[in-house]
Each structure stands twice: as structure tokens, then as C-alpha cells.
Amino acid sequence: MKNSTRPDQLGKNPGVSGLILSSLAGGEKHGYALVKDVAEFAGVDLAPGTLYEALARLERLGLIEAIATDDRRRPYRLTGAGASALSEYLAMQQQVVKVGQSRLARGWSFS
Amino acid sequence: MVVLMTSLSSPTRRAERLLKLYPQIWRERYGAEFVDLMEQSIADRPHDAKRTTNIIFKSLKVRLSDLGFAGPNLDNANASRSALSTTTVLATVFAVFALFYWSCTMVSWNSNPKVATSVSVSLWTGAITVSTFILTLTLFGVGIIFLFRALKSTFLRRDKKFRWSLIAVFASSILILNGVHQYIRFTIARGGIQWFQFGQALKQVAGATQWVTQSVIWGPSWTGGSTFSEGLLHISATVAVVVLAFSVAKLIRNSEFSVTATRAGVRATKLLSASMFLFLFSCAGWELSGGYDNSLMAPFTQMEKSLFFVIAFIALLSLSTSLRVRNRDNSIEIVSSTNEAA
Structure with a gap:
């Protein structure tokens, strides 16, 4: 379907969604482990309200899924659709990085 | 310590x-x-x-979303239920005002024996009548359906979750019916509504509606009359309408929605919003075509004009809620197609 490749597939606030999906790409994690992992690899401190807003959105979009457990720490994992969406999002980000770096290299010098 | x-x-x-x-x-x-x-x-x-x-x-955002006012809802299956529940409350408030303004236009229609009402004003009065009828009938239908479902669930399945809402619905309905009876007692004393003379009957219904809706709208600030019972009647009518609206909304929120019910809920939400806007549009047409002219109707007070903007705001809120339901439906389709592709 044409909608499956749209750029806003990660929903609102794709930056936060991208961070969460990137974290879950490394394996299933519960809320606190996600916050710690994102802080470690991206230096971003995800506030609890923002984290759960994004988790609810990604779960509703079918990009992640909660794993059934008796423990109150419920882990989340990436779905196939989530992996595909993350791959498209990262490719787009790479394109932005490439363009930005090449333009900086042409017009700016840093000592 | x-x-x-x-x-x-x-x-x-x-x-x-x-x-x-x-x-x-x-x-x-x-x-x-x-x-x-x-x-x-x-x-x-x-x-x-x-x-x-x-x-x-x-959390405030989630609460607004839960009411259908902001962002996507937590649970897509509940989106239709939340939207219909919220729109029912909004539409009930709107309907009281719509019935009041409709009764004013209907009572003033052909009220001046010297000048007949123009064709354009008659057409706009008809449009106001139709939109008010659609709004009220849809609300009544929604109320009856969920009341029936709740009663069925309570008595057949021994489900207790609807108990207090049902009590509130019946108590408020009794208060409203008592109010209606009290306010149309003059019509009853004069032989009741002449149902066989359609035009006359419509005017009589409008007259009675004007009494009842005025009581509901001005209830809390009512200062007329001299007896305690009349003041209590005014206030109880307002309170009863508010309680009824929220109780029906609670019945909707607690009901299980099948796929068919979800679709019907979305349609009812949109129909309620559409009828509100049709009403506002018809009122504007009535006003612009000179609805006041050639009638013996007293002009609306400043407060009655201001309240018109309040119901316009209610209609906008309702429209926003119904549009969000549509967006949510789209998002479900996108997800399912994405999953299929994956």
C-alpha cells in the first residue's frame, strides 16, 4: 500500500520514536531500561510522560509490541513493521547527515 | 511523624x-x-x-485525548465510544439551545396578522425545524439504544457496572418529564395540543418547548415567580438535563462496542455534528433574510445573542471530535496495511 512508505510513518515526534525503535532494535527492554539505553547511546534524557506517550503511539501503530508478563516491568520488542519503519527513517536521516556534511565541507572550515 | x-x-x-x-x-x-x-x-x-x-x-494530553478532544486516543477500539460519549454531552447542551431558538422562530412565524411571513424566512424556518429535528431525534435514538443495551446487560447478565448510571438516567428523566408537564399545564388546561391541525399543533408544541427550554437555560439564575416550588422546578430542570447527558455518556463509555457498533457510533457522532452546523447555518439564513421583520417577536436579548456564540463553540468542539475519529480510523487502516506488507 502507498501509505506504508510515507515519511511520517513514525507518527508525531519521529525523533523520540526513532530513539525508542533504535533502542529496541538491540533487543527487548522495559521502560527504565529503555530510558537508560537511550541516555547512553544518544545522550537524550527521555522524560516518563514523553516515553509513555511514544510507547502508546508506537504500539497503536503496530511498530512495537508489549510482551505478556506477570512482572510489572513489561518489556517491549520491535515488530517487523517497526524494523522496516526504523530502517526507512534511518535511511532518511543518513541522507540528511550526508547533505549537511557535504554542504558544511564546501562552505565552512573548522580549526 | x-x-x-x-x-x-x-x-x-x-x-x-x-x-x-x-x-x-x-x-x-x-x-x-x-x-x-x-x-x-x-x-x-x-x-x-x-x-x-x-x-x-x-497526562493532561491523555485526558483530553480520552475525551476525544486531542491527539490520537490510547486505544483505537475506544475512539468511537469516547467520541460518541463526548459528543452526546455537547449535543445535549446544544439541543436545549437549538430547541429554544427553534421555538422562538416557530412562534414568530406568521405571527403578525397584518403581514405574511416571506417565502425565504419560511424556508429558513423549515431548515431550522429539520436540523433541530435531526439533532433531537439522533440524540433520542442514541439514548434509547444505550439505555436498552444497559438494561439488557444489567438484568440478563447481572452486570452491575451500569447500575448508578441507569438510576441517574431514570431519576433525571422523571424530573424532566415532571418539568415538561408543569410547563405545558396551561396548554393542557386549554384542551391540549390540536394534533389534527398541523400548523396549529406545531405552534403549540413550539410554545410549550419555549417554556421548558427557557426553564432549563435560565434555571440557575431564575428570579421570577414567588413560590419556592417554581424556583425549585427551574433549577431541577437544568440539573436533570445535565445529569441525563452525563449519565447517557457514562452508559456509552461503559458499553462494549462491536465493529458494527463502532461504525454506527462514528456515523452518529458525525450526524450530530452535521446537524449542529446545519442548525447554525439555518439560523444565520433566517437572520439575514429578515426573520425578525414582519413578526411580532421580541428581539433576542444580549444574553440570548451571546449564548448563540457559546453553542457555535460547542458545535466546533463536536466537529473537532468527529474529525479525530475519522483520522483514527485512517491510522488503523495504515497500520494493518503496513503489517500485511511486513
């Missing part, structure tokens, strides 16, 4: 207090894991104003 203070400010207690900011449906889904995350977050950084502010704003 120290033990008590420590207990009140323990991470679990603080986490649970913050959790209460979220609506019940959210707490049921994410409550336990949220408390777990918060306990550890508080242990890491005991005092963080930015974190608390973040939770306050995000």
Missing part, C-alpha cells in the same frame, strides 16, 4: 500520586510499569521539577 513523612514521600507513593493524573483506561494499561519506572527514576533523582511538569502536561 518522621516515619509518616517518609512513608508519604516514598518513591512508590509519589509515583502512585503522579499515576492518578492519568485517566483510568490508561492506568489499567500502563499503570504498573509506569510506577516501576517512576520508582527508579525518583531513586536516581529524588527531586526533578522538569520530570513532574512533563508528566502533568502529558
Whole structure:
């Protein structure tokens, strides 16, 4: 379907969604482990309200899924659709990085 | 004392207090894991104003979303239910005003024996009548359907979750019917409504409606009359309408929605919003074509004109809610197609 490749597939606030999906790409994690992992690899401190807003959105979009457990720490994992969406999002980000770096290299010098 | 203070400010207690900011449906889904995350977050950084502010704003957003006013809902299956529930409350308030304005236009129609009402004003009066009829009938239909479902669930399945809402619906309905009876007693005393003379009957119904809706609208600030019972009747009519609206909304929120019911709910939400806008449009047409002219109708007071803007705002809120339901439906389709592709 044409909608499956749209750029806003990660929903609102794709930056936060991208961070969460990137974290879950490394394996299933519960809320606190996600916050710690994102802080470690991206230096971003995800506030609890923002984290759960994004988790609810990604779960509703079918990009992640909660794993059934008796423990109150419920882990989340990436779905196939989530992996595909993350791959498209990262490719787009790479394109932005490439363009930005090449333009900086042409017009700016840093000592 | 120290033990008590420590207990009140323990991470679990603080986490649970913050959790209460979220609506019940959210707490049921994410409550336990949220408390777990918060306990550890508080242990890491005991005092963080930015974190608390973040939770306050995000929980407010979830609450607005739960009512159908903001962003996508937590649960797509509940989107139709939330939207219909919220729109029912909005539409009930709107309907009281719509019935009042309709009764005014209908009573003034051909009221001047010297000048007949123009064709354009007659057409706009008809449009106001039709839109008010659609709005009221849809609301009545929604109320009856959910009342029937709740009664069935309560008596056949011994389900207790509808008990208080049902009591409130019946109590408020009795109060409203009593109010209606009290206000149309003059019509009854004069032989009742002449149903076989359609034009006359319509005018009589409009006259009675004007009495009843005025009572509901001005109830809390009512100063006329001299007896306690009349004042109580005015206030109880207003309270009863509000209680009825919220009780029916509660019945809707507590009902299980099948796929068919979800679609019907979305359609009912849109029909209610559309009829509100048709009403506003018809009123504007009536006014512009000179509805006041050539009638013996007293001009609307400043307050009655101002309240028109209030119902226009209610219609906008309702429209916003019904449009969000449509967006949510689209998002479900996108997800399913994405999953199929995957």
C-alpha cells in the first residue's frame, strides 16, 4: 500500500520514536531500561510522560509490541513493521547527515 | 511523624500520586510499569521539577485525548465510544439551545396578522425545524439504544457496572418529564395540543418547548415567580438535563462496542455534528433574510445573542471530535496495511 512508505510513518515526534525503535532494535527492554539505553547511546534524557506517550503511539501503530508478563516491568520488542519503519527513517536521516556534511565541507572550515 | 513523612514521600507513593493524573483506561494499561519506572527514576533523582511538569502536561494530553478532544486516543477500539460519549454531552447542551431558538422562530412565524411571513424566512424556518429535528431525534435514538443495551446487560447478565448510571438516567428523566408537564399545564388546561391541525399543533408544541427550554437555560439564575416550588422546578430542570447527558455518556463509555457498533457510533457522532452546523447555518439564513421583520417577536436579548456564540463553540468542539475519529480510523487502516506488507 502507498501509505506504508510515507515519511511520517513514525507518527508525531519521529525523533523520540526513532530513539525508542533504535533502542529496541538491540533487543527487548522495559521502560527504565529503555530510558537508560537511550541516555547512553544518544545522550537524550527521555522524560516518563514523553516515553509513555511514544510507547502508546508506537504500539497503536503496530511498530512495537508489549510482551505478556506477570512482572510489572513489561518489556517491549520491535515488530517487523517497526524494523522496516526504523530502517526507512534511518535511511532518511543518513541522507540528511550526508547533505549537511557535504554542504558544511564546501562552505565552512573548522580549526 | 518522621516515619509518616517518609512513608508519604516514598518513591512508590509519589509515583502512585503522579499515576492518578492519568485517566483510568490508561492506568489499567500502563499503570504498573509506569510506577516501576517512576520508582527508579525518583531513586536516581529524588527531586526533578522538569520530570513532574512533563508528566502533568502529558497526562493532561491523555485526558483530553480520552475525551476525544486531542491527539490520537490510547486505544483505537475506544475512539468511537469516547467520541460518541463526548459528543452526546455537547449535543445535549446544544439541543436545549437549538430547541429554544427553534421555538422562538416557530412562534414568530406568521405571527403578525397584518403581514405574511416571506417565502425565504419560511424556508429558513423549515431548515431550522429539520436540523433541530435531526439533532433531537439522533440524540433520542442514541439514548434509547444505550439505555436498552444497559438494561439488557444489567438484568440478563447481572452486570452491575451500569447500575448508578441507569438510576441517574431514570431519576433525571422523571424530573424532566415532571418539568415538561408543569410547563405545558396551561396548554393542557386549554384542551391540549390540536394534533389534527398541523400548523396549529406545531405552534403549540413550539410554545410549550419555549417554556421548558427557557426553564432549563435560565434555571440557575431564575428570579421570577414567588413560590419556592417554581424556583425549585427551574433549577431541577437544568440539573436533570445535565445529569441525563452525563449519565447517557457514562452508559456509552461503559458499553462494549462491536465493529458494527463502532461504525454506527462514528456515523452518529458525525450526524450530530452535521446537524449542529446545519442548525447554525439555518439560523444565520433566517437572520439575514429578515426573520425578525414582519413578526411580532421580541428581539433576542444580549444574553440570548451571546449564548448563540457559546453553542457555535460547542458545535466546533463536536466537529473537532468527529474529525479525530475519522483520522483514527485512517491510522488503523495504515497500520494493518503496513503489517500485511511486513
